[in-house]
Amino acid sequence: MGKEVTGNRTNFHSHSLFCDGKAPLEEFVKSAVEAGFTAYGVSSHAPLPFKTSWNMEQSEVPAYLREADRLKEAYRGRIALYTGLEIDYLNEAWNPASDYFRQLPLDYRIGSVHLVYTPEGEVVDTDTGAENFRKLTDSHFGGSLEAVVGAYFDASLRLVERGGFDFIGHPNKIAFNAETYRPGVTRELWYKAHVGRLFEALKENRIMVEVNTKSYLTRGCFFPDESLFGCLKELELPVVVNSDAHRSELVNAGRQEALQALKKNGIRSVMELEAGRWVAKEIS
Numbered sequence: 001m002g003k004e005v006t007g008n009r010t011n012f013h014s015h016s017l018f019c020d021g022k023a024p025l026e027e028f029v030k031s032a033v034e035a036g037f038t039a040y041g042v043s044s045h046a047p048l049p050f051k052t053s054w055n056m057e058q059s060e061v062p063a064y065l066r067e068a069d070r071l072k073e074a075y076r077g078r079i080a081l082y083t084g085l086e087i088d089y090l091n092e093a094w095n096p097a098s099d100y101f102r103q104l105p106l107d108y109r110i111g112s113v114h115l116v117y118t119p120e121g122e123v124v125d126t127d128t129g130a131e132n133f134r135k136l137t138d139s140h141f142g143g144s145l146e147a148v149v150g151a152y153f154d155a156s157l158r159l160v161e162r163g164g165f166d167f168i169g170h171p172n173k174i175a176f177n178a179e180t181y182r183p184g185v186t187r188e189l190w191y192k193a194h195v196g197r198l199f200e201a202l203k204e205n206r207i208m209v210e211v212n213t214k215s216y217l218t219r220g221c222f223f224p225d226e227s228l229f230g231c232l233k234e235l236e237l238p239v240v241v242n243s244d245a246h247r248s249e250l251v252n253a254g255r256q257e258a259l260q261a262l263k264k265n266g267i268r269s270v271m272e273l274e275a276g277r278w279v280a281k282e283i284s
Helices: 025-034 058-074 130-140 145-162 174-181 189-204 226-234 255-264
Strands: 039-045 080-088 108-112 115-117 123-125 208-212 239-242 269-274 277-282
Touching: 025 039, 025 058, 039 058, 039 108, 039 269, 058 080, 080 269, 108 145, 115 145, 123 130, 130 145, 130 174, 145 174, 145 189, 189 226, 226 255, 239 255, 239 269
Parallel strands: 039 080, 080 108, 208 239
Antiparallel strands: 115 123, 269 277
């Protein structure tokens, strides 16, 4: 992976072996340096009050913070490194605004929704394979796509209202599974209304929006998708472009394509961390 001459060489969403990533933290940092990045953030999946296959255990957080600090010192002068967490909204007691996450010495926080409650009170993962999504919709929500999508956007709104984070991770990611379950659903008025309410809440609460490029190489799409970039511009929502890399060789995947798509839709700048502050940088 050679260095690029373009600007906007940053990424603030990636996952290492501390959670469900496929390489140690330092491998991601090395790839970012090789790609000519000016800043890079590590952001493992934060602990949950129960074990999953993808989140970090609470007991591992001190080691995670120590390793991030070690890398900041080891790569000082070569790249600006930042320590974050991707924190799930689960309920009113467990979310980015919870006391536990507020007291952690983090440079930034990502707020995301993966999990929702079923009508029976069971927690299920909407960010799963298409077949698993179909099964959970049919078995837990009576085959009502409206119900599971509604639960996802309700949780997203509560996440935004509670706050405690810098930007929302991969908003509207449920779109892929919803479209697989019922093609064309994201063009239906009720679905568009959910997206509109979320984006309005983000504007009202002054929260940045991630354009997540993780699925660009495999599915040719971003989250939110390019069809919504016009809405981002209309609402003047500040945008952060991230790869959500789980493999170190993918730290740069989809970044240039996302920047070009944003510029094509009239968005001229993206947000980047510089000297510890979020600043708007013109898309070069």
